[in-house]
Amino acid sequence: MAFLELKNIHKSYFLGKEEFPVLKGIDLGFDKGEFVSILGESGGGKSTLMNIIGGLDRNFEGSVSINGEVLDHKQEKRLDLYRRKTIGYIFQSFNLINYQTNLENVMTSLNMTALSGVERKKRAIELLDQVGLKEHIHKYPNQLSGGQKQRVAIARALASSPDIIIADEPTGALDAVNTKDVLDILESIAKDGKLVIVVTHSQEVADYGTRILHMADGKIDEEKTLKDKFLNKETAEEVTSKPLAAQTIWNMAFDHIRFNKLRNFLITLGSAIGIFSVILFLGLGNGIKGYINDQVNQLANPKYPTVMKNVTTDKKASNNERMQETAQKMTTDYKSTTLSDQALKKITELDHVNRVIKGYQFNNASFTHGKTTIRGSQFQTWTPAFSEKVIKAGKAPGKDEILIDKAFAKKINSNWKSVIGEKVSVKFMAFNKDNTPVQVTDSFKVSGITDGGQAGPVFGTNYQTAKASLERAGALSEANAASVAVDKTENVKAVVKKVNTIKIDGKRAFVGISIGDILDTINTITSLASYVLAAIAGISLIVSAIMIIVTTYMSVTERTKEIGVLRALGARSKDIRNLFTSESLMIGMISAVVGLVAAYAGQFLMNMALHGMIKYDIVQISLGNVLFAIIISLVIALIASFVPSRKAAKLNTIDALAAD
Numbered sequence: 001m002a003f004l005e006l007k008n009i010h011k012s013y014f015l016g017k018e019e020f021p022v023l024k025g026i027d028l029g030f031d032k033g034e035f036v037s038i039l040g041e042s043g044g045g046k047s048t049l050m051n052i053i054g055g056l057d058r059n060f061e062g063s064v065s066i067n068g069e070v071l072d073h074k075q076e077k078r079l080d081l082y083r084r085k086t087i088g089y090i091f092q093s094f095n096l097i098n099y100q101t102n103l104e105n106v107m108t109s110l111n112m113t114a115l116s117g118v119e120r121k122k123r124a125i126e127l128l129d130q131v132g133l134k135e136h137i138h139k140y141p142n143q144l145s146g147g148q149k150q151r152v153a154i155a156r157a158l159a160s161s162p163d164i165i166i167a168d169e170p171t172g173a174l175d176a177v178n179t180k181d182v183l184d185i186l187e188s189i190a191k192d193g194k195l196v197i198v199v200t201h202s203q204e205v206a207d208y209g210t211r212i213l214h215m216a217d218g219k220i221d222e223e224k225t226l227k228d229k230f231l232n233k234e235t236a237e238e239v240t241s242k243p244l245a246a247q248t249i250w251n252m253a254f255d256h257i258r259f260n261k262l263r264n265f266l267i268t269l270g271s272a273i274g275i276f277s278v279i280l281f282l283g284l285g286n287g288i289k290g291y292i293n294d295q296v297n298q299l300a301n302p303k304y305p306t307v308m309k310n311v312t313t314d315k316k317a318s319n320n321e322r323m324q325e326t327a328q329k330m331t332t333d334y335k336s337t338t339l340s341d342q343a344l345k346k347i348t349e350l351d352h353v354n355r356v357i358k359g360y361q362f363n364n365a366s367f368t369h370g371k372t373t374i375r376g377s378q379f380q381t382w383t384p385a386f387s388e389k390v391i392k393a394g395k396a397p398g399k400d401e402i403l404i405d406k407a408f409a410k411k412i413n414s415n416w417k418s419v420i421g422e423k424v425s426v427k428f429m430a431f432n433k434d435n436t437p438v439q440v441t442d443s444f445k446v447s448g449i450t451d452g453g454q455a456g457p458v459f460g461t462n463y464q465t466a467k468a469s470l471e472r473a474g475a476l477s478e479a480n481a482a483s484v485a486v487d488k489t490e491n492v493k494a495v496v497k498k499v500n501t502i503k504i505d506g507k508r509a510f511v512g513i514s515i516g517d518i519l520d521t522i523n524t525i526t527s528l529a530s531y532v533l534a535a536i537a538g539i540s541l542i543v544s545a546i547m548i549i550v551t552t553y554m555s556v557t558e559r560t561k562e563i564g565v566l567r568a569l570g571a572r573s574k575d576i577r578n579l580f581t582s583e584s585l586m587i588g589m590i591s592a593v594v595g596l597v598a599a600y601a602g603q604f605l606m607n608m609a610l611h612g613m614i615k616y617d618i619v620q621i622s623l624g625n626v627l628f629a630i631i632i633s634l635v636i637a638l639i640a641s642f643v644p645s646r647k648a649a650k651l652n653t654i655d656a657l658a659a660d
């Protein structure tokens with residue numbers, strides 16, 4: 001029984017329905033230690049036969065057996081293992097991987113063995129030494145002569161110590177000297193106890209072997225034994241085969257990215273710009289939200305929700321809308337907006353309420369000092385609901401005293417603090433019990449100066465002072481607003497909810513609102529705005545996804561031959577898919593890192609530039625934003641590589657090897 005046996009091999013190609021028989025019944029036996037040359041006219045079917053022996057072609061009739069065991073061509077896994085372990089391929093056009101050094105080319109085959117990393121490297125160097133290339137191991141294939149390239153290819157074919165070496169026109173591209181060298185090496189391989197099968201057109205090459213087979217018209221028409229096969233000395237080295245490890249695939253992907261530096265740099269840059277802008281906008285959203293929260297909290301004490309009379313009958317109206325309606329009603333039907341002590345008592349009786357502080361709010365007040373007047377501002381009572389931080393100089397108003405806004409104080413005197421102690425007159429419209437407008441004019445001493453920041457100017461006296469003014473003018477003096485002192489911040493929400501459900505005479509009596517509610521509204525608006533901006537920036541991520549798709553496609557097209565070589569060396573179809581997916585993921589990962597670094601740099605620069613103006617870090621990239629960037633970038637890379645990497649994995653090995 002021969003080591004390799006072919007029985008009744010038939011193979012046809014079909015063009016449409018038309019059949020072109022190429023192999024018409026081949027029966028052959030080969031032994032280890034043989035150096036067999038297959039000669040024959042061009043188009044006679046030599047390569048077709050080699051593809052069947054090499055486990056690259058599965059569509060044929062007949063059987064191939066190794067050591068008596070029939071190879072099941074239907075089992076892809078079995079064939080992958082067969083190519084990895086039993087077959088070593090040498091091609092006419094060398095088919096080395098151009099972005100790998102010669103050492104790495106040999107290592108690629110060794111990476112499909114169970115040898116350790118150190119052993120693989122040692123063996124690769126030994127093999128390259130054996131073919132006389134020790135000095136050239138770190139060169140790339142394009143830095144070698146044709147003969148040298150073919151020797152690297154031989155070293156690679158020998159790497160996994162296969163029993164059969166198939167060489168398709170191995171000397172076709174070589175001159176006489178290199179041809180002799182390569183044939184010597186092939187002979188020594190046969191002498192080592194391996195089966196060497198060479199396809200050639202050259203009688204000179206054929207004469208070198210131990211046996212010549214001649215093919216014509218799809219059959220072996222002549223067979224000639226030149227010399228005895230070499231003694232089958234059992235080779236000591238037995239290398240166990242293993243599929244490509246994930247780590248190796250990552251390394252190959254990385255090598256390719258490095259090899260195509262400029263192209264990958266540009267793609268990474270494109271994707272990174274997308275990530276950068278999305279993250280920066282999200283960070284800006286966080287910062288603006290934080291800034292507004294900070295401003296509002298500087299202005300108001302969150303433990304004091306504000307209450308007004310509810311005048312709205314529309315059940316669907318929000319609390320904000322109700323407050324606005326009450327404020328409007330103050331100018332037409334003032335009486336209906338006042339809060340009686342009796343009504344406010346209902347709030348005082350609620351759990352967690354310490355007390356209710358009565359107050360006033362009047363719009364369109366004007367303030368005058370000498371020739372300086374400011375109109376259209378709100379005049380209100382100063383209650384503990386304001387944060388003390390609002391007072392930038394001086395103190396809270398006592399009897400017949402007033403707090404004025406800093407901008408107004410500056411108008412009076414550029415040395416604004418000096419306005420404290422001066423008299424300021426206030427004029428605003430109130431109403432008497434018949435809802436007839438009554439002008440209130442009074443004059444108070446400035447006790448302090450306020451800065452309401454984004455919330456606008458704050459002018460205010462204490463409750464007693466305002467009440468006395470209203471009474472002097474003959475206006476209604478019942479409060480039209482109140483602040484509720486709640487025991488703890490965490491109870492504010494519950495108290496406000498309760499306040500909003502209190503009914504008097506069967507109607508909802510109050511509308512209460514807390515700073516928390518106001519912040520919730522502002523935060524929702526800011527988040528929305530920042531998401532919209534991030535989504536607009538996200539369009540560039542779509543562009544980057546398209547770029548990755550295009551490059552992966554280009555990469556697959558450019559590397560068709562490499563895919564064929566890897567499959568011929570025994571890589572599985574999923575290894576090919578993983579190779580392209582890994583490359584995209586790596587580009588996605590690098591883009592995310594570059595985008596994030598740029599976003600952090602942007603954050604630093606923007607915060608530094610704006611700090612003088614707003615004393616706040618306006619860009620605040622959160623850990624969540626960082627994770628989001630990494631995940632979105634990887635997901636895009638994964639989606640973008642999905643189709644091209646599958647296309648690569650599905651390529652037919654023979655067609656891939658035939659690619660130019």
Ligand SMILES: Nc1ncnc2c1ncn2[C@@H]1O[C@H](COP(=O)(O)OP(=O)(O)OP(=O)(O)O)[C@@H](O)[C@H]1O
Binds near residue numbers: 044
């Ligand atoms: N994929 C294919 N589809 C259709 N016909 C094919 C295909 N591959 C090869 N053939 C045909 O099969 C025949 C045998 O081709 P093969 O490459 O095996 O010949 P060969 O003996 O190796 O030729 P050469 O010495 O020129 O390399 C040729 O006529 C060729 O045109």
